[in-house]
Amino acid sequence: MSYRDVATKQVLAWAAVAIGARAPVAMTPLALVFLTRERPGGYTLGAALAAAYVLGEIAGAPLLGMRLRPQDARPHLATGLAIGSVGFAGLGAFPDAHPAILAALAALAGAAPAAAPGGLRALLTSLVPKRAVTQALSTESMLTFGIWSLTPAAVTGLALGVAPRVPLLLAAALMASSVAGLWLLPAGWAADETDRDGESMSRILARAWPAYVTGAASLSLLALSELVLPALLEQRDMGVGWAGPLLTGLALGSAAGAFLYGLRGWPGQLRTRSVVLLCAMSGCVALAALIPALAWMATALVLAGVLQAGAMLTRNLSLREMLPPSALAAGYSVMYAAVGVGYAATGSLAGVLLNVVAPSTAILAGVGLTLLLTFVGALGESRRVRVRAAGGGRGRGFNSRCGGGRCRRTGCRTWFRTGRCADMRWG
Secondary structure (H helix, E strand, O other), X not given: OOOHHHOOHHHHHHHHHHHHHHXXXXXXXXXXXXXXXXXXXXXXXXHHHHHHHHXXXXXXXXHHHOOOOHHHOHHHHHXXXXXXXXXXXXXXXXXXXXXXXXXXXXHHHHHOOOOHHHHHHHHHHHOOOHHHHHHHHXXXXXXXXXXXXXXXXXXXXHHHXXXXXXXXXXXXXXXXXXXXXXXXXXXXXXXXXHHHXXXXXXXXXXXXXXXXXXXXXXHHHHHHHHHHHHHHHHHOOOOHHHHHHHHHHHHHHHHHHHHHHOOOOOOXXXXXXXXXXXXXXXXXXXXXXXXXXXXXXXXXXXXXXHHHHHHHHHHHHHHHHHOOHHHHHHHHHHHHHHHHHHHHHHHHHHHHHXXXXXXXXXXXXXXXXXXXXXXXXXXXXXXXXXXXXXXXXXXXXXXXXXXXXXXXXXXXXXXXXXXXXXXXXXX
């Protein structure tokens, strides 16, 4: 396995579009805090605007992703990104507007382009041979973690050194540039709508719920690291300024982990690999909460980042196994919303617990929530596999007597189309 199949001009053009579409997402929460911090109750207002933005993403991703047409995705993606850039421009142009107007603009900026991450991921995997899908997803993860490692410093420098509105105006310009870049890429990707066997999109997506649960678990630990780390450093009598370098190390560890994951094949089934990675990552975050030495805390966080990349990649690959090709973009969008819910839920839990317990205890409680989500997701996926093996699946799933769309006993192909063998003894 290598990255040679990913090193093409089309993938490079895709990367440019992805940077324009995703950098604003990474910039926005911190940029909104800087935008309002000089107003009365500015930090509270900034947090509320960031919450409105995230809620817009959570609502928009599944609703718009389910309406994305694979063969002609470009107009849908371009419209969403263009409207999102208008939302960002409005926030930057009218920073002193009424809070309700700012909240509406933030929600619009979050919701309108929310189908773009899923659509761009599906488009990326269509640009490479099937054998290189893992490397393509690893490349996407490296790009994403690279963006998240650079944007906090960029937002802080522009907001404090130039003007608080500048990061949001830059986000608007970047997102608008991604709209133009879409015309350097194919209009969509091939997907046969008949692969859904007549089922509604919502039912197909609902069956993949274990992947969404474990996806939420994988990002919930990131919420812990970002939101509780400053308080943990204060608890240890360390400088709060170390939070930035430690989080940068976490992001760089994730980028390195994504690269390593794509270098070779790994043993075990995807669902087993996901559980092992999530449990190991939880252990690293728990160690970071318990170890008093800064150097060892940094090491634990970097290792957690490496493991997090593998966990997220296994979830995306598992989702590809669970869904037919025509539902992949919608599935990725629902996953995007699910990890947003996981981030928000764990962050809210940590915020409440910080009022009553020590920061290290809050992190351990969040680790416990992550392990619970991991267990629920693993249990659901095991049950799903058992149902498919017993003949309860449809469409892409085959019962134990059916192979490749043809019943091994009778040679009948009817089961593949209808879920019921024409020879009633084996259906």
